[in-house]
Amino acid sequence: MNWLRRRDPGLLAIRRAVRVTLVACLGFYLCRYVFDLPAMAPYALFGTVALGALSQIPGSPRQRAMTLIAVLPVAWALVSVGTLLSVSNWAAAAGMFVLGFTVSFVGVGGPRLVGLAAGMQLLYILPCFPPYDPGSLPQRLAGVTMAVVLLAAAELLLWPDPTPMPYRERLARAVALLSACFDALADDWSGSPGTPGRSAPAALLPEAASAQAGRSRPAALVPEVTGAASAQAGRSRLAALLPEVTEAAEALRPSRLPPGLRPASASRRDRALSAAAGTARLLVGRTADLYFLEDKQAVTLPAAARLLRAAAGCTDSVASWLSGRGPLPDTGKLAAALADFRRARTETDPSGLPPERLELGALALTLGEWTKSLVFAVRIASGERPPALVQGSFWYARRSTPYLWWHRLKENLTPRSVAFQGALRLAAALAVARLVAGGLDLSHGFWVLLTILTVLRASAAETRSTLKPALIGTIGGSVVAAGLLLLNVDPTVYVVILPLVMIAGFASGPLLGLGWSQALFTLVITLVFAQVTPVDWRLAEVRVLDVVIGAVVGVLIGLFAWPRGGAGELRRAAANFMSASAEVVRETVAVMASGSQQGTALPAARGAGLLAEASFALYQSEHHPDSPVDWQATLLAGHHAVRGAEALVRSCPAGGLLPCEAQLTASAEDVAACFTRASGSLAQGAALPPVPPPVPVPWPTDLGQDLYVIADLRVWLLGLRDDLAGRQEPNETLRARAARVADGAA
Numbered sequence: 001m002n003w004l005r006r007r008d009p010g011l012l013a014i015r016r017a018v019r020v021t022l023v024a025c026l027g028f029y030l031c032r033y034v035f036d037l038p039a040m041a042p043y044a045l046f047g048t049v050a051l052g053a054l055s056q057i058p059g060s061p062r063q064r065a066m067t068l069i070a071v072l073p074v075a076w077a078l079v080s081v082g083t084l085l086s087v088s089n090w091a092a093a094a095g096m097f098v099l100g101f102t103v104s105f106v107g108v109g110g111p112r113l114v115g116l117a118a119g120m121q122l123l124y125i126l127p128c129f130p131p132y133d134p135g136s137l138p139q140r141l142a143g144v145t146m147a148v149v150l151l152a153a154a155e156l157l158l159w160p161d162p163t164p165m166p167y168r169e170r171l172a173r174a175v176a177l178l179s180a181c182f183d184a185l186a187d188d189w190s191g192s193p194g195t196p197g198r199s200a201p202a203a204l205l206p207e208a209a210s211a212q213a214g215r216s217r218p219a220a221l222v223p224e225v226t227g228a229a230s231a232q233a234g235r236s237r238l239a240a241l242l243p244e245v246t247e248a249a250e251a252l253r254p255s256r257l258p259p260g261l262r263p264a265s266a267s268r269r270d271r272a273l274s275a276a277a278g279t280a281r282l283l284v285g286r287t288a289d290l291y292f293l294e295d296k297q298a299v300t301l302p303a304a305a306r307l308l309r310a311a312a313g314c315t316d317s318v319a320s321w322l323s324g325r326g327p328l329p330d331t332g333k334l335a336a337a338l339a340d341f342r343r344a345r346t347e348t349d350p351s352g353l354p355p356e357r358l359e360l361g362a363l364a365l366t367l368g369e370w371t372k373s374l375v376f377a378v379r380i381a382s383g384e385r386p387p388a389l390v391q392g393s394f395w396y397a398r399r400s401t402p403y404l405w406w407h408r409l410k411e412n413l414t415p416r417s418v419a420f421q422g423a424l425r426l427a428a429a430l431a432v433a434r435l436v437a438g439g440l441d442l443s444h445g446f447w448v449l450l451t452i453l454t455v456l457r458a459s460a461a462e463t464r465s466t467l468k469p470a471l472i473g474t475i476g477g478s479v480v481a482a483g484l485l486l487l488n489v490d491p492t493v494y495v496v497i498l499p500l501v502m503i504a505g506f507a508s509g510p511l512l513g514l515g516w517s518q519a520l521f522t523l524v525i526t527l528v529f530a531q532v533t534p535v536d537w538r539l540a541e542v543r544v545l546d547v548v549i550g551a552v553v554g555v556l557i558g559l560f561a562w563p564r565g566g567a568g569e570l571r572r573a574a575a576n577f578m579s580a581s582a583e584v585v586r587e588t589v590a591v592m593a594s595g596s597q598q599g600t601a602l603p604a605a606r607g608a609g610l611l612a613e614a615s616f617a618l619y620q621s622e623h624h625p626d627s628p629v630d631w632q633a634t635l636l637a638g639h640h641a642v643r644g645a646e647a648l649v650r651s652c653p654a655g656g657l658l659p660c661e662a663q664l665t666a667s668a669e670d671v672a673a674c675f676t677r678a679s680g681s682l683a684q685g686a687a688l689p690p691v692p693p694p695v696p697v698p699w700p701t702d703l704g705q706d707l708y709v710i711a712d713l714r715v716w717l718l719g720l721r722d723d724l725a726g727r728q729e730p731n732e733t734l735r736a737r738a739a740r741v742a743d744g745a746a
Contacts, residue, residue, distance in 0.1 A: 004511070007510075007511050008507075008510065008511055010162065012161055013506075013507050013509075013510040013511055014507050015159040015161065016052075016053075016161070016506070016507075017502075017503045017504075017505075017506035017507035018158075018159065018503055019052070019154050019155075019158045019159060020048060020049070020052035020053050020151070020154075020502075020506055021499050021502040021503045021506060022154065022158065022499070023048045023052065023147070023150045023151050023154045023158075024044075024045045024048035024049060024052070024147070024502065025045075025498060025499045025502065026150060027041075027044030027045060027047075027048060027143070027146045027147050027150055028041050028042075028044050028045040028528070028531075029495070030044070030146070031044045031143060031146070032531060032532065033495075037139055037142075037143075038532050038533075039133075039136040039139040039140065039143075040139040040140065040142055040143040040146075041143065041531075041532060042126070042143070042528070042532060043079070043126070043139070043140045043141075043142075043143030043144050043147070044143040044144075044146045044147050045147070045528060046122065046126055046147075047075070047123065047143060047144040047146075047147030047148060048147040048150070048151055049122070050118075050119035050120070050122040050123050051068060051071075051075075051116075051119045051147065051148060051151055052151050053506050054118040054119040054122060054453070055115055055116050055117075055118060055119035055120075056114075056115035056259070056260065057112065057115050057116065057260070058111050058112060058115060058164075058258075058259070058260020058261065059112070059163075059260065060163040060164075061155045061156050061160035061161060061163070062156065064152075064155045065152040065153070065155040065156050066152075067112060067116075068148050068151055068152040068155070069148065069149075069152050071116060071120070071148075072144075072145065072148045072149075074120065075120070075123050075144050075148060076141055076144065076145075078099065078120060078123040078124040079123055079124070079126075079127050079137070079140050079141060079144055080137060080141070081095060081099065081124065082095070082123070082124040082125070082126065082127035082128035083127040083128075083133070083134060083136075083137050083140060084134060085128055086127060086128050086129060086130060086131075086132045087132050089434070089435060089438030089439065090435075092128040092129070092434055092438065093431045093432075093434040093435045093438070094431070095124070095128065096124065096125070096128060096427070096430045096431045096434045096449075097427045097428065097430070097431035098427075099121075099124050100121060100124075100423075100426055100427035100430040100431065101423045101424060101426075101427035102423075103117050103120045103121055103124075104117050104121075104422060104423035104426050104427065105409070105412070105419060105420065105423035106409070107419065107423075108266075108408055108409060108412045108417075108419045108614075109265055109266050109405055109408060109409070110264050110265025110266065110267075110270065111259045111260045111261075111262055111264055111265070112260075112265070114259060115259070115260060118453050121430070121449075121453060122450065122453070123144065125430075125446050125449045125450065126446055127140060128434065128446075129437070129438075129445050129446050164258075164260075164261055165261075166261075167252075167257075167261055167262075167263050167273060168273070168322045168323070169322070169323060170248075170251060170252060171252060171273065171276060171277055171280070171322055172318075172319045172320075172322035172323040173248050173319075174245065174248035174249045174251070174252055174277075174280050174284075175276075175280055175315050175318050175319040175322065175374070176315075176316070176319035176323075177241060177244055177245035177248050178245055178249075178280060178283055178284060178287070178315050179312050179313075179315035179316040179318075179319060180237075180241055180245075180312075181238055181241050181242065181245055181284075181287050182287070182308050182309075182311045182312035182315060182367070183234075183308075183309065183312040184234045184235070184237040184238035184241060185234065185238055185287065185290060185291070185308050186234070186305045186306075186308040186309040186312060187233065187234025187237070188234035188235045188238065189234075189296075189301055189302075189304060189305035189308065190302065190305035190306075190309075235291075238287075238291055239291070242284075242287070242288055242291065245284055245287075246284055246288070249277075249280050249281045249284045250281070250632075252277040252280065252281070253277075253281075253632060254274075254613070254616075254617050255616060255617060255632065262617075263277075264617075266401075266404045266405045266407070266408035267401060267404065268380055268381075268383075268396055268397065268399070268401070268404065269380075269381050269383070271380075271396050271404070272377045272378070272380035272381035272394075272397075273377070273381050275373075275377040275393060275394070276318075276374055276377040276378055276381065278639060278643075279370050279373050279374045279377060279643070280374065281636065282370055282636075282639070282640060282643060283367060283370050283371065283374070285636070285640070285719075285723075286363055286366055286367055286370070286719070287367070289363060289719065289722070290360070290363050290364075290367075293359060293360055293363065295356075295357070295359070295360045297357070298357060298358075298359075298360035298361060299345075299348055299350055299353060299357055299358055299361055300341065300344045300345055300348055300361045301360065301361075302344075303340060303341045303344035303345075303361075304341065304360060304361050304364035306337060306340065306341070307337045307338065307340070307341045307364050307365070307367075307368050308364060308367065308368075309337075310333050310334050310336075310337030310368070311334060311337070311367055311368055311371040313333060313334075314329060314331065314333065314334045314371055314372075314374075314375055315371060315374065317329035317375075318374060318375060318378050321378065321382075322378065328378075328379060328382050328384075329375050329378060329379070330375065330379075331372050331375045331376070334368060334371060334372055334375065335372065337368065338365070338368045338369070338372070341361075341364070341365060341368065342365075345361065345705070345708050346705060349704060349705075350704070350705075350707045350708060350711075351701060351702055351703075351704055351707070352701050352702070353701060353707070354699075354701065355699045355701075355707070355710065355711055355714055358707060358708060358711035359711060359714070359715055359718075361708070361711065362708070362711040362712045362714070362715040363715055365651075365712060366644070366647065366712075366715065366716070369647045369650075369651060370643070370647065373393075373643075373647070376394065377394070380394065380397050385397060385398050386398060392602070392646045392650070393606065393642070393643065393646060411607060411610065412614070416569070416572070416573065416576075416611060417611060417614065418569050418611075418614055418615050418618045419614060421569065422618070425456070425557060425558070426452075426456060428557055429452050429456055429553055429554055429557040429558075430449055430452055430453075432553055432557065433448045433449050433452055433549070433550055433553045433554075434448075434449060436448065436549060436553060437449070437546070437549070440549075442542070442545070442546060442549075443542060444529075444539075444542055444543070444546060445546065447525070447542075447543060447546035447547065447550070448546045448547075448549050448550040448553070449550065450550070451470070451546065451547045451549075451550025451551060451554070452550050452553060452554045454466070454470060454514070454518070455467060455470050455550070455551055455554050456554040456557070456558060466514055467551050467555065468515075469513060469514040469515030469518070470514055470515070470518050470547065470551065471547065471548070471551060472515050473514065473515035473516060473517065473518030473519040473522070474518045474519065474522050474543065474544055474547040475544055476515075476519045477518060477519035477520060477521070477522030477523050477540075477543075478522055478540035478541070478543050478544045479540070480519070480523055481522060481523050481526035481539070481540040481543070482539075482540035482541070484523075484526070485526065485530065485539065485540070491530070491531065494527045494530050494531050495531065497527065498524070498527045498528070498531075501520060501523050501524055501527060502524050504520050505517060505520030505521045505523070505524050508520055518547075522540070522543055525543065526539055526540060526543070569615045569618070570612070570615040570616055570618075570619045570631065571682050571683065571685060572615075572683065573608070573611045573612040573614075573615040573616075574612050574615070574616075574629075574631065574634055574635065574638075574682050575678075575679045575680070575682040575683040576608045576611070576612070576679070577605070577608040577609050577611075577612040577635065577638045578634075578637075578638060578675045578676070578678045578679035578682065579608075579675070579676060579679040580601070580604050580605035580608040580609075580638075581605055581637070581638040581641040581642065581675045582672040582673075582675035582676045582679070583601040583604070583605070583672070584601045584602055584605045584641050584642060584645050585641060585645070585668050585671050585672040585675065585717070585720065586601070586668055586669070586672050587599055587601040587602075587645075588601075588645040588648055588649060588668075589664050589665060589667075589668035589713065589717075590665070590668075591649060592648060592649075592652055592657060592664070592709070592713060593657045593660070593661040593664045593665065594657075594661050598649065602642060602645060602646065602649075605638070605641070605642050606642060608638075609635070609638055609639060609642060612635055612638070613635060616631050616632070616635060619631070628687035628688075629682070629687060629688060633723070634678070634682075634688070636723065637675075637720065637723035637724050638675075640719065640720060640723055641675070641720055644716045644719070644720070645716075648712060648713065648716060652709050652712060652713075657703075657706055657709060657710060657713075659700065659703055659706070660699065660700050660703065660706075660710060663697045663698070663699060663700075664710070664713060666695060666697055667694070667695070667697055667713075667714070667717050668717065670694060670695045670717075670721075671717045671720050671721055674691050674692075674720075674721060674724050675720075675724070677689050678724060688724070691721060691724050691725040694718070694721060699714075
């Protein structure tokens with residue numbers, strides 16, 4: 001039992017296997033022995049297998065039940081089309097290709113659709129084989145309806161799975177820790193503590209961080225600290241919090257989450273939550289930068305501390321709303337703090353000061369602007385629509401849901417999309433297999449297609465790795481099935497042992513691997529057909545032949561259709577993203593320095609970033625040796641280029657820096673060249689090249705207020721260089737950097 005709990009925490013696989021088995025057997029036995037409808041019985045059973053075992057529906061039990069009921073009309077359509085197209089092999093194969101591609105490709109709309117894809121495929125596969133019998137369609141539809149209704153009821157009543165932690169709560173924890181970091185940073189700058197109890201609600205902070213932060217405790221328990229002692233306490237608190245907030249922010253990455261928990265649908269809500277998580281990760285990186293930038297003589301330091309204090313309160317409100325503990329946040333106080341900070345800069349002449357003395361204020365302004373974007377994203381996620389169309393990353397804020405779905409499908413309708421590649425690969429394999437099975441007149445040809453659904457993976461190497469256990473398991477299960485049929489036992493034995501074998505078969509996949517699940521599923525199919533039609537031991541032989549044919553078709557298609565899977569496409573997509581980011585750097589500086597017309601660099605980079613993130617998500621689902629490239633950090637550098645450019649274009653005057661246009665252009669070209677070199681190395685399959693030292697540029701000190709804008713641009717450019725320089729070694733991630741901060745504090 002201890003071994004079982006180690007392999008299956010919470011016994012989720014066991015509970016699911018029992019639940020699906022009870023529903024499948026109940027529907028099958030009712031149709032076969034009570035209603036005496038042999039044509040209805042297989043659909044009651046395989047409908048349950050399709051939507052209960054092959055499908056992975058995310059969400060709470062209630063959400064899964066509602067999803068099942070919602071897809072019932074789609075199930076009717078697939079069974080009906082499959083029944084009608086079984087009139088000929090070519091019609092069935094053509095339908096298999098079209099529906100195979102469509103059902104798989106619409107998965108770009110979100111994890112709920114991805115989880116349903118394999119089950120939906122089976123609902124077409126089963127009826128598209130002979131006999132051509134449209135008259136049995138009512139019984140087939142009734143069987144599928146029974147399966148879906150019983151399965152939905154079972155999701156609610158039979159050992160329902162625990163509801164996973166919602167993405168909003170994960171985001172709330174990261175933002176709460178970020179709020180505590182801002183507050184600690186403000187204490188360090190101001191030398192006096194802020195209002196106790198403001199930052200990071202206690203329920204969201206880990207116990208250790210909460211105790212270190214001191215912000216979530218009652219005011220009476222917070223010791224009195226002032227002056228230098230308070231500043232040191234704030235710095236120590238920040239050092240203790242940085243590793244935890246980094247881990248919480250990294251845990252929001254799609255690659256670190258199960259597919260069903262990712263906010264990956266085309267809806268405004270999921271797009272906004274994903275944008276909020278990305279902004280939180282960028283804020284964590286800049287907070288770490290500010291820890292290393294200790295400048296007590298920085299210009300406008302008191303105003304920067306007040307701005308950070310307002311950002312802390314704003315992120316605290318975001319965390320409270322996300323966790324259901326507070327009202328929807330707004331940016332009123334933060335906008336006022338940003339205005340006050342800019343006013344303080346206009347009232348302080350920076351002439352004669354070196355650019356380094358202005359970096360802290362520029363970073364603080366970046367934190368304030370990105371915090372404002374975080375609040376805006378959360379308000380969109382709540383369902384609020386801005387009064388006017390929005391440009392940039394939040395272009396979707398006022399778009400209708402049908403438009404957003406169409407846009408998601410359209411942007412992935414390209415051979416460079418891994419979703420398009422995967423859908424086309426699977427559709428071709430299923431269509432070819434249907435033609436082969438029909439041409440060879442295989443009596444149970446749907447097993448060929450079911451094998452492809454089981455073994456075909458995103459890359460040829462992954463597909464080959466599944467063949468050995470699948471074939472060994474099938475042969476072993478067939479031998480046992482043939483022996484059972486040769487014994488010529490009483491049919492009642494099949495009725496009794498079917499539920500036991502089915503439970504073991506459904507549970508063995510996650511617990512023991514593909515080989516065991518194939519062996520037991522072979523035995524399940526034998527027991528089912530032995531109760532529907534007369535069979536002999538040759539049924540096991542047919543099963544082995546079908547699996548071999550399906551495996552051969554799957555391997556051949558995998559070799560010819562994008563055989564490298566996510567690895568090859570990730571390198572290409574990341575290289576394109578780096579190249580697009582280089583153009584963003586050049587264009588943004590040109591707009592800021594000389595007032596050039598803003599072009600298409602930002603939209604192009606946003607699109608390249610989406611394809612790169614999708615490729616990385618597929619890459620993470622595959623098995624690869626350790627890569628010399630830190631893919632997460634590399635993509636973050638590109639996102640920093642895009643998000644930073646958007647903030648600069650939005651908040652800084654354009655075309656007012658002509659006196660130092662040459663210096664800015666040289667710095668921009670230096671950073672853009674780093675992105676271009678990274679792009680070239682990725683495209684060639686090499687590791688990222690070293691980032692050379694920055695080109696020395698003599699910066700003016702006599703431009704008055706324009707020096708602040710120059711500082712904002714320099715901080716962005718230097719941050720991009722740091723991003724690329726820290727991405728050369730896979731272990732030099734933000735998490736490791738933050739851990740070193742804590743070690744240094746200790």
